[in-house]
Amino acid sequence: xxxxxRMEDSERLLAAGRIEAGQSIxxxxxxxxxxxxxxxxxxxxxxxxxxxxxxxxxxxxxxxxPMEDRYVAIVAKRSRRVTSTRVTSMVAASICKAISAATVRxxxxxxxxxxxxxRVCVPLSFQSKGARLK
Numbered sequence: 560x561x562x563x564x565r566m567e568d569s570e571r572l573l574a575a576g577r578i579e580a581g582q583s584i585x586x587x588x589x590x591x592x593x594x595x596x597x598x599x600x601x602x603x604x605x606x607x608x609x610x611x612x613x614x615x616x617x618x619x620x621x622x623x624x625p626m627e628d629r630y631v632a633i634v635a636k637r638s639r640r641v642t643s644t645r646v647t648s649m650v651a652a653s654i655c656k657a658i659s660a661a662t663v664r665x666x667x668x669x670x671x672x673x674x675x676x677x678r679v680c681v682p683l684s685f686q687s688k689g690a691r692l693k
Contacts, residue, residue, distance in 0.1 A: 562638065568612055570591060572611055574591060574598055575602065576609050576613075577599065578605075606668045608624060612625065622658055623656075628666045628669070630654065631646065631663055631666045633634075634649050635663075635667050638661065641675060642677050644660045646660075647659065647663045650663065
């Protein structure tokens with residue numbers, strides 16, 4: 560039996576699908592040519608998080624789950640004119656977990672979305688108003 564360090568995400572999804580279809584962990588491991596412990600860990604991850612996507616490599620654990628990331632995107636799409644701070648409070652109230660506005664901005668950016676940036680309109684001075692009219 561050959562051993563590889565990593566499986567591609569598509570292979571991981573196929574492996575989870577085969578186990579859901581009724582194949583044993585050992586049969587799936589033989590099919591993909593990996594050790595059965597790899598498939599066993601993958602199956603445990605799928606049962607707890609409903610996803611088999613690899614974790615990002617880094618020192619810090621993720622603040623939000625992929626399901627919560629999708630919910631952040633849905634909330635931002637529903638209310639387009641809301642700032643990231645407001646989206647944060649809306650999401651935090653529903654998932655009962657505190658997340659930062661920077662995390663919300665990052666998650667939206669990963670989905671190609673952007674929260675509205677609050678801008679303060681500076682009133683023109685009297686001289687500027689006169690110059691503008693001319």
